[in-house]
Amino acid sequence: MAEDGRDESLATDDESDHTALSLRFLPMLCGVTAQMLEEGSTLLRRMEICVAEAEKRNGKNTVNMQETFTVYLVETRPMDAVAEGRNQAPDSLWRRYSEFELLRNYLLVTYPYIVVPPLPEKRAEFVWHKLSADNMDPDFVERRRVGLENFLLRVASHPVLSNDKILHHFLIEEHGWKEVVYETGFQAKADSRLRALSATFRVRNPDKRFMEMKHYSDELQSHTSQLLRARARVADRLYGVYKVHGNYGRVFSEWSAMEKEMGDGLQSAGHHMDAYAASIDDILEEEEHYADQLKEYLFYAEALRAVCRKHELTQFEFEMASQELVSKKQQHEELSTGIVRTFSFKGMTNKLFGQEAPEQREARLKLLEDLIAEGEEDVQEKTVECGEHVERAWVDMHRFKEQKDKDLREALINYAVMQISMCKKGIQMWSNAKECFLKM
Amino acid sequence: VGHLFCFREAGLTNGTPVETSSPASTSSLLNRLQLDDDLEADIRDPYAEAAETRDLFVTVDDPKKHVSTMETYITYRVSTKTSRVEFDLPEYCVRRRYQDFDWLRIKLEDSQPTHLIPPLPEKFVMKGVVDRFSEDFVETRMKALDKFLKRVADHPVLSFNPHLNTFLTTKDLNKRQGLALLSKVGESVKHVAGGYKLRARPAEFGAMGEYLDTFNQKLGTIDRIAQRILKEQSEYLTELREYGTVYSSWAGSEDELRRPLEGVGGCVTTCCGALEDLGDGMSQDILPVLREYVLYIESMKSVLRKRDQSQAEYEGRLEAAVLRKQEDRTPMPLEVEKCQDKVECFNADLKADWERWQSNKRHDFKQLLTGMADKNINHYEKCQAAWESLITLLQDKQTEDKTSETN
Numbered sequence: 001m002a003e004d005g006r007d008e009s010l011a012t013d014d015e016s017d018h019t020a021l022s023l024r025f026l027p028m029l030c031g032v033t034a035q036m037l038e039e040g041s042t043l044l045r046r047m048e049i050c051v052a053e054a055e056k057r058n059g060k061n062t063v064n065m066q067e068t069f070t071v072y073l074v075e076t077r078p079m080d081a082v083a084e085g086r087n088q089a090p091d092s093l094w095r096r097y098s099e100f101e102l103l104r105n106y107l108l109v110t111y112p113y114i115v116v117p118p119l120p121e122k123r124a125e126f127v128w129h130k131l132s133a134d135n136m137d138p139d140f141v142e143r144r145r146v147g148l149e150n151f152l153l154r155v156a157s158h159p160v161l162s163n164d165k166i167l168h169h170f171l172i173e174e175h176g177w178k179e180v181v182y183e184t185g186f187q188a189k190a191d192s193r194l195r196a197l198s199a200t201f202r203v204r205n206p207d208k209r210f211m212e213m214k215h216y217s218d219e220l221q222s223h224t225s226q227l228l229r230a231r232a233r234v235a236d237r238l239y240g241v242y243k244v245h246g247n248y249g250r251v252f253s254e255w256s257a258m259e260k261e262m263g264d265g266l267q268s269a270g271h272h273m274d275a276y277a278a279s280i281d282d283i284l285e286e287e288e289h290y291a292d293q294l295k296e297y298l299f300y301a302e303a304l305r306a307v308c309r310k311h312e313l314t315q316f317e318f319e320m321a322s323q324e325l326v327s328k329k330q331q332h333e334e335l336s337t338g339i340v341r342t343f344s345f346k347g348m349t350n351k352l353f354g355q356e357a358p359e360q361r362e363a364r365l366k367l368l369e370d371l372i373a374e375g376e377e378d379v380q381e382k383t384v385e386c387g388e389h390v391e392r393a394w395v396d397m398h399r400f401k402e403q404k405d406k407d408l409r410e411a412l413i414n415y416a417v418m419q420i421s422m423c424k425k426g427i428q429m430w431s432n433a434k435e436c437f438l439k440m
Numbered sequence: 441v442g443h444l445f446c447f448r449e450a451g452l453t454n455g456t457p458v459e460t461s462s463p464a465s466t467s468s469l470l471n472r473l474q475l476d477d478d479l480e481a482d483i484r485d486p487y488a489e490a491a492e493t494r495d496l497f498v499t500v501d502d503p504k505k506h507v508s509t510m511e512t513y514i515t516y517r518v519s520t521k522t523s524r525v526e527f528d529l530p531e532y533c534v535r536r537r538y539q540d541f542d543w544l545r546i547k548l549e550d551s552q553p554t555h556l557i558p559p560l561p562e563k564f565v566m567k568g569v570v571d572r573f574s575e576d577f578v579e580t581r582m583k584a585l586d587k588f589l590k591r592v593a594d595h596p597v598l599s600f601n602p603h604l605n606t607f608l609t610t611k612d613l614n615k616r617q618g619l620a621l622l623s624k625v626g627e628s629v630k631h632v633a634g635g636y637k638l639r640a641r642p643a644e645f646g647a648m649g650e651y652l653d654t655f656n657q658k659l660g661t662i663d664r665i666a667q668r669i670l671k672e673q674s675e676y677l678t679e680l681r682e683y684g685t686v687y688s689s690w691a692g693s694e695d696e697l698r699r700p701l702e703g704v705g706g707c708v709t710t711c712c713g714a715l716e717d718l719g720d721g722m723s724q725d726i727l728p729v730l731r732e733y734v735l736y737i738e739s740m741k742s743v744l745r746k747r748d749q750s751q752a753e754y755e756g757r758l759e760a761a762v763l764r765k766q767e768d769r770t771p772m773p774l775e776v777e778k779c780q781d782k783v784e785c786f787n788a789d790l791k792a793d794w795e796r797w798q799s800n801k802r803h804d805f806k807q808l809l810t811g812m813a814d815k816n817i818n819h820y821e822k823c824q825a826a827w828e829s830l831i832t833l834l835q836d837k838q839t840e841d842k843t844s845e846t847n
Contacts, residue, residue, distance in 0.1 A: 226689075227683075240672045251658060412703075419707070427824070433813050438806065
């Protein structure tokens with residue numbers, strides 16, 4: 001299915017890719033793997049997807065200036081080939097982060113009733129001092145690779161999104177994909193920010209459930225970001241505590257040189273203190289996975305809010321259309337019966353300067369009748385649009401809630417497991433040191 | 441004789457180095473009292489040998505505050521159990537305050553200048569900075585006083601000092617103190633006078649001095665590291681507390697996730713408590729002992745200096761005597777011989793005390809560092825238990841949910 005060139009950089013060692021794939025699934029994806037198999041006929045049942053590698057490229061950007069950027073290798077393989085154990089080379093193509101963004105923006109506009117999975121962060125945030133905030137840093141690139149893979153897997157396992165043609169193209173057609181996306185004209189369909197904001201303030205009867213959900217999305221965002229910040233500070237401090245213990249290693253070593261019987265015990269204990277100080281690096285690196293899981297839901301909160309705001313918009317437009325229709329009907333009634341219910345300048349001038357000629361009146365009545373017919377169609381359309389959105393969005397928000405509860409629960413359990421592992425390591429190290437002290 | 445109280449004259453030993461076990465006078469004991477005492481005796485440790493032959497047991501405990509019109513102070517109960525004939529009764533119980541201990545130490549230093557006297561905890565504390573009557577401070581000081589007294593009681597020579605006897609037995613020490621204070625001044629003046637220059641310090645004492653200096657340095661470093669760790673842990677604790685509250689507040693906006701989030705918040709809080717205990721343990725049990733050893737080193741160095749002085753005096757007098765002898769053939773003055781005795785006594789006592797000090801030091805630091813390791817292990821064990829019970833709780837809920845789903 002891939003028409004374009006396979007790079008030399010294409011992984012030739014398929015077996016290691018396959019195992020690497022399943023290993024890569026585990027740390028990041030908690031519930032996704034199981035979910036894939038449970039969902040209906042999502043794309044993922046038919047196709048194995050992964051983001052295998054990352055590479056630096058040089059090229060010209062939109063303003064014709066040289067820049068360095070990273071590309072990611074997206075590999076796909078039909079599921080039946082995998083199941084049969086055929087050693088088929090995966091199809092692959094390179095994508096930049098901006099292309100992932102384009103895909104996501106397309107999905108956001110095309111499926112405004114879906115809580116669209118988020119991308120990994122564009123720039124490193126919530127860093128604690130040892131972590132690099134540099135986008136080119138290899139650790140950051142690696143975590144982003146995992147995040148992009150996670151994004152694709154979530155989209156490909158979604159009952160609605162997985163059927164999208166543009167998504168399929170993205171995975172399979174390297175060249176010309178961008179043009180195809182633009183051709184859909186999705187950008188024109190995008191709601192203007194101003195319109196959306198205005199709707200939020202002026203909508204009168206939004207669905208209560210959506211308002212609650214919107215409030216919840218604010219809470220989710222606030223809490224996850226607070227947690228991420230607090231965790232980063234804790235990591236920073238914990239790092240300091242462990243590292244200072246390394247100083248014991250040095251002083252015990254120096255001290256042991258001047259002792260006779262105590263020397264050996266002190267020296268070995270010193271080594272254990274050094275090991276203790278060094279152990280924090282791995283511990284905190286593992287914790288970054290936990291942070292990434294929290295970040296995903298931080299960004300998910302925004303996607304959830306977007307669905308709620310779309311509801312506000314559709315509801316508002318329905319309300320506006322209804323109001324418009326009511327006003328037109330009223331005008332028609334006033335004109336035909338001559339009874340003025342509401343104040344209007346036309347009515348006033350009529351009173352002051354006399355009524356218009358019957359032909360003019362007829363013309364205006366006819367116009368109004370046309371407008372009313374149009375208006376009724378419009379209201380009908382808006383009702384459907386609003387109603388459909390509510391129905392579909394409610395389904396997806398429910399799906400999202402279940403996914404979130406499951407994923408975060410597992411993330412918390414894994415966090416507890418990590419803490420236990422850290423405690424065990426600490427006990428081990430200090431017990432080793434204690435044994436050395438006893439030999440002093 | 442003056443202030444010199446060489447044990448040779450008291451007829452206890454003949455000036456040869458004394459081992460850690462009790463001197464010949466213990467043969468006059470009738471019984472050995474068996475007492476399970478607070479010292480953690482490691483059976484394989486030579487330190488413990490001394491414990492088994494001990495016939496003088498002292499304890500400092502039960503601090504009480506006394507308020508009078510003039511001052512407020514703390515007294516401690518000093519209990520003694522002994523089978524020694526030097527004591528009239530087998531048991532004593534008296535109350536002493538810090539300045540009584542100070543008195544004892546000064547008397548010991550003056551009457552046993554050739555011996556290393558264990559240190560007391562710091563005398564002066566800045567009134568504004570440290571609360572002299574806080575439970576922690578009093579507890580720490582009491583432990584140090586207990587240690588001091590036990591070390592003196594375990595010393596084969598110091599434990600027979602009559603001032604110690606007085607300290608342990610006399611009901612009201614104040615009267616005795618008054619008299620003692622006067623004589624104290626006179627004695628210390630005698631120490632300073634001398635001004636002889638030392639020619640050749642024996643290598644072993646030079647080595648002791650160097651060891652003490654280096655060891656002092658190392659202790660200083662360890663103290664700084666321990667304090668730095670305390671500081672870092674305290675800052676970590678502050679952030680950790682905040683971190684725990686975020687989980688709890690998030691739990692408020694969730695339904696299914698409420699329990700897991702609260703659970704995690706609870707575990708974090710438990711870990712905070714454990715960390716606090718660790719910090720307290722370090723400041724109460726570890727740091728004071730480190731500081732005490734610095735004082736011990738100071739004492740030891742001062743004894744080494746006195747030894748140098750007495751050797752210098754001897755050398756000086758000897759030189760003068762030799763010159764005079766060459767001139768008018770007078771016999772070696774008694775004075776010079778006495779100096780020689782003094783130096784030899786001093787050297788022997790010092791060597792013995794040095795060995796004892798080294799052995800004690802090894803034991804004390806073994807205990808100290810093991811204690812530190814235990815505290816840390818204990819801290820992690822508490823945390824691990826909390827997290828493990830959370831997982832059990834959450835996984836039980838999970839199986840609960842699964843079975844209710846399938847039903």
